[in-house]
Amino acid sequence: MTLPYILARRKLNFGRQLALPLLALNAGAGILLFAQGCLSCMQGDVRHVMLGLGFVFLGTLTFASELIHIAVIRMYASFLYSFCGRGVFYVALGC
Secondary structure, three states, X not given: OOOOHHHHOOOOOOOHHHHHHHHHHHHHHHHHXXXXXXXXXXXXXXXXXXXXXXXXXXXXXXXXXXXXXXXXXXXXOHHHHOHHHHHHHHHHHOO
């Protein structure tokens, strides 16, 4: 059985049993960051809107780094491709 195109390009280091659930969890975290940013933008205060736009951007970046490989993300945000870097990223965001 072949994997879909998006998953087939992904390098699965720890075996399929561990990598696919982690991929789904990280994609879910990106969606939650995006939703948190959207909800924060609805507050109307300038501070909440600026913070919400940041969360929308970072949520989109997290989701995109899970599903597709973009050279710019790989070059400037290479920490999103390691478990340690992603953990520090989530702790810094407060997830």
